Amino acid sequence: MDYKSLGLKCGLEIHQQLDTEKLFCDCPSILQEREPDILIKRKLHAVAGELGEVDPAAMQAALRGASYVYQFYNDSNCLVELDEEPPHEINYDVLDTAILLSALLRAKPVDEIHIMRKTVIDGSNTSGFQRTALISTNGELKLRTGDKIGIQTICVEEDAARIISAKPDEVVYNLDRLGVPLIEIATAPQITSPEMAREVALTLGLLLRSTGKVKRGIGTIRQDLNVSIAHGARVEIKGVQELNLIAKAVENEVIRQVALLSLRDDLRLRNAPYPEKKFYDISQIFTTSQSKIIKSAIEFGKLVYALKLPKFAGLLKKEVSPGRRFGTELADYAKSMGTSGIFHSDELPAYGVTFDEVMRVRAALSLTDKDAFILIVDLKEVSEKALNAVVDRINLAFEKLPGETRKANSDGTTSYIRPLPGGARMYPETDLMPIVVQSRKLSELKKKLPKPPWEQIKQIEKKYKLSNELATELYNENKVQLFEKLFDLTKIEPTIIANTLTNTWNSLNPEVELSAKHFLDLFNALKGGKFSKEAIPQVLEAWLNNLGKNLDAIISDLGLEKLSYADLEKIIDKIVSENTKLIQEKGESALQPLMGDIMKEVRGRTDGKLIMEILQKKLGYGK
Template identity: 40%
Template sequence: MSEIQIDKIGLLVGLEIHQQLATGAKLFCRCRPIESDEYSIKFSRKLRITSSELGEFDPSAIFEKSKEKTILYSRNPESSCLVEQDDEPPHDLDHNAKETVLIMASALKSNIFNEIYVMRKLVIDGSNTSGFQRTMLVSTGGNIEVNGKKVGVQSICLEEDAAKLLQDSKDTREYSLDRLGIPLVEIALDPVSGTPQEIKDIALTLGRMLRATKRVGRGIGSIRQDVNVSIEGGGAVIEVKGVQKLDQLEKVIEYEAKRQHGLKIISEKLRTLKTEKIIVNEDVKNVIDIFKNCKSKIIQKSLAEGSSIKAMKIKGFAGMFGWEPYPGIRLGKQLGELVRFFGLGGLFHSDELPNYGIEELEIQQIIKILDVGSNDAFIIVAGNEKKLDIVIESIIKRIEDAKNGIPAETRAATITGETVFLRPRPGSSRMYPETDIPPVIVSNTEIEQAKSKIPKSWEENLLALQKQYELNQQLSAQVFDSEYLDLFETICKDKKIPPNFVASTLCGTITNLERQGMDSGLLKTSDILEAFSLVIDGKIAKESLEMIFGSIMSGKSKTISEAIRSNALNTIEDTELHKILDELVESSRKIIEEQGLRSMGPLMGLAMKTLRGKVDGQKLNQLLENKIKIKIDKK
């Protein structure tokens, strides 16, 4: 099939922005929101589901419970206390967080409630020790203007951020409590039709408004976008969680639009099948004996772990699991994602076999034992016996749902801009009142004070930044929109180093290293401050920063000093520098005689091979030019 035409599929996108607030304290205790690598306190929990006030269970909670994982928690007393550990009731709501969210609501012309009720939102994936997240609806309505058009605001909430995931394995999931409880504002916008670029512009505009308050966190993870995506006739709204960058947002919307439209086309084709009941109980068989000598590494690994192996016949589905309306969009891939989120390695389906070490002989045995006809398909899945029946039940339901279109589910954004299955969509049974906190009163005086503190516009902030640091408009916008604004102002406060160079390094050099596949998460704020301090003190050259940051972001070095040593980047004395350049000029007499000052280019290249990162580039250029001129004059 040809490429998807996004403007023809009735795409609707609703944004939810989650922004950490820089209040200096957590929402319901006075712990400082700082991250640590050392944890002196560790404990574990098993979270269980509870019913709502009406006795109903939330579908997303049921799904998480089925994974049967043990949750391990690590905490540092400097950044968390018994409140985060759920061994002490929450304290009073942080005043700064309350004031900040009222300012943001006022800036968006949203209708603020005079009484705010704290609710518990059921979350049992382990990211909250209590099994719920505290959240409160602050206001509804309002709008934000983007490129001359008004985009409506549905709601503004103040809530706790979740714990930080450290590791997720087959049977356990590990979190640190540094981030748990940090104040977070959630702004949900009305769904809009438009291109992924237009949606990106909306997120950018809202993000700029939040940053203009100068009351928000900066850095990766401090702002996250959830995206609700649907298409015309698709039948479901898909929530995509965890988009951290604007470029990623655009790709996620494009991918999700293509995935949903592809699944819609698949459902239309499935509805033409004659089979009424595609799977019955007799169609699921234990086939472990068939695979005892199988060459598949995945199967052998499952057998070594004591797993069971089952196969199921799906009537009339021949060719349907591997069929792709668009490249990479197929029903078999959707089922594989579902199985993996139960902790299993994946599944095999008949459209992709023989392959992966499964041979024709084993396939023929499966066909015989399941009585697979020429129009039928089959699936093979391996896993723990107790979990396998739940997984097979979920697979059957997902296949049956495929006929009806796009099933409602929550998906996670990947770094590459795709989406993967996370859990079913939560229902109304997820929310219930918080019994440990009284209603939060908002006085008319507080609302008026919030209106008086509405921040300057992004354009006004940009002009102030340009004027103060003598930056051009493009560089000013890059700094303001980046995660590095506060860091930039800290480094440049005494103007001992050119602001243009600092801005270019933070927004250009680090970004380029990221594009090469390096991880900026390994580069700490303290590392950047230390490196610029060494430049200011003349202990390293400006040109060495790219090599130092690259060494840390690639994982080759853990500290600035280690990166300097491993790359031999210590500055050299002037005496040594002059000696190296004199030897270079002397050994290049022939080039200088033939090319005169034009020899400057090739000689500078040779000098940089030895001196890159050890000498200021401008200083090196000037010295070499002077020495070449002297050589020419002598001649």
Template identity: 50%
Template sequence: MAKNKSKKGNKGDKKSKTPKIERNWEELGLMMGLEIHQQLNTKHKLFCPCSTELTDDEFDDGIIRNLRPTQSELGQIDRAALQESLRDMTFKYESFNDHTCLVETDDEPPHALNREALDICITIASLLNMKMVDEFHTMRKQVIDGSNTGGFQRTGLAATDGYLDTPYGRVAIESLGLEEDAARRIDSDDEFTEFRLDRLGIPLAEITTDPSMHHPEQIKEVAYMIGQVLRSTNVKRGIGTIRQDVNISITRGARVEIKGVQDLDLMPEIVEREVQRQLALADIKDELIKRNASVEDTIYDLDEVFKDTSSKILSSAACIKGIILRGFDGLIGKEIQPGRRFGTELSSYAKKMGVSGLFHTDELPAYGIQEDEVNAMKEFLKIGPQDAIIIVAHDEDVAVNALNEVIRRANMAFDGVVEETRKALDDGNTEYMRPLPTANRMY
């Protein structure tokens, strides 16, 4: 069953999993940039007088919200926000008398900007050779994953056009932003995602470099040097107070944002594995075109095929659905990162709709599904020797939505690498989160 097995990698084995491959990074067209988010050590939050200290106390009040995307100033809906809305999630929020107020719950307009936070940004800008803007304007960045109660993050541009001299050469610092940190995610299930509001609104400096880094070790060095600059100012310390996002692309691939890189020593490994993933997806694209492959949009009912199955997963499900991917045989099981296959990519999209994973014919028979059942399914669907089948077992609505996502992602395979936001995993691999945001998220 195609699930994401890489989440629980431990730090002791992360460097031993991938044999080092000597690559010509210049020939590959590797381009990388950094986004560093650092909490500022202010007494109050960015737009209200609440404390910036986190708490583990019992919450005082709770609220429930549903969030929906809205049109930007350009009159369009951001693709990342739209995709998040399809999950139709309900969000619960925990608030505290001493750490939150009506600003965090979006029931009161924001107060005046925290001048202490702005002063810290001025110091950071000076250390990074940046030019401060003449006027600070607060904007809204649409975020409907539940981490902001109002469906947006308040952010503003503080400085531009800086640079940092490194052993690999000068790196341009494109911008310094001052924004609100997001709420803390503390629990999630198929129906609700729960957040704690004590972190929402803590001042956050966002430093963005240009994509001028071309070697995996360089991005680690730049992240370290920027971190040293930040630590010389009044910023918070400790786990979770600084977060690094890495933007990566190669000539045969596309730009991908990898969020939540906590361990600087893991950065080069993450870069190498992302390059490996993009090259593998580009090869899959070439093979699909060579095979004249196609994706059928019909979703088939497979209950009759598996009515006597001994598979506990299938027998306990409300329904069993399947789709046909023409010409995909052998490619769904192709490894794209250590321990992850193209089927894992498809599974990541399906999981956003509420399933725990999927089955595909490259890995069957397995998981209690017998060879005669696989043959019966192939005969029932009348597939050819180069075709593959994807199976999902769940409630009907969830199964259909999940397979529609698989169909959408399988069609993207003909474009090679997809522009995505991905989550960094502990072993150096990455996992799909959502589409890469666009300018339409600003309003």
């Protein structure tokens, strides 16, 4: 797609957990897997902000009317997380890290830090709001491509509770993550392509790691995207977890907005009328239905409601992004009101609904072939809220794209969550005093500025003659210090150490960590000729399964004692003699298949380079 002509604008917000205690109490920021000590059940309500307005996102959450259950742990939660006690003094280690990052991004710190409350009543905060503080503004990020992206704000805020399960009427959260400090970096909407969005996220991630204060692992960093095109709308995509999905999410959102603008044009060409908020109880048509979904719902006292959509035939199945249709978009709006989904005429008969039942619905609603309908099967109160939300969304389709907050899906598509929040949701925290940022403190922190990550990677690459890929992997996985220590103590070839700590280690997908001592013993054994470098993966895997065992015993059990030169020659002679026909037919091209056969035979007991040297000499292809 020509993103420039489409008028793509994209901004990025990165939320990175810091490896400290929580933001407003001394509780440890650890995740819990055991059964909770206490369960607390609550409801939350939307209230007006300082200007007397109620935030639209908060209002929608309140209309849903769900209850929230919180899992509490005595050893990692306190009354602050339960909102039964005021917040304690802010974590100054977090503030120092945020100010340090501000200097790295050339952002200007504020003179006075004010803690603010941001209304959030989806249950993820027990208080009904999230505490956040602006640290600096007007920064700049320089990309490796030479492009510059403005940094609008750098904030610190408390992370939300971790969702465990969700039903239409009840959501369960774990309080272990609530209050974990986050640094939030928001860029200006100056990103002009999906690949640039990925590059911005990668560069900001490297800068965050350079502070040495961030948590690592899945879920510790989350990216939100703000995407729009000309004549479209700003859409906030929440929670893109994987770096490689960022470009895909931007691309798919552009596709979605283009498709929805095309749908608007189709509606205008058809001269379709706006649907009425008039819903029909047609439950009697389905009293003997064989559809398991409908039959089960009716048995529980639910009803079948229908909505008429004049001149809409075929539009509900219009694809708006890969694998998602306009009907799916409407289903997301219905689900946000607590129902499980919708049926629509463009996909029926299906799900056990018969052709006869479809025709009876059409007759009951007096529809023509050009018309469509939507069905919702639920309690009357839930169905009316869901159908009202669907009608509101359809009415917008005639005019414009709605600004929305959407959830990032694992395939790069998105799903509707709620409307974009408004300005009414922010108001001052009344339990904490403002914090004056002292110039002396700023000067002290600036002296601690680390080198930019790309400079550190280049330095590692040059000093140890590593590939850029290996040097980057060491840096990204926070293993530079371990790598340098192992090299200083063993003088093993740097590429072998780096590859073992990154690619080999990751391929094993270990559930436990080995200490620096384990790796030192491993490389000392390699240096002492107890096994060859090709056997490193085998040794590591066996050791991980038997951590209480001595390394020499592991090597012995695997049968990896290094072959003598004479024994290796015998093995090579044997395999060469068994493959004379292959050698005659392929000549020098036979080296690789022969090499593979020999490697299988020796099973990591000697060096691959030595095998190739002997083999080439035997076949007359050596230097």
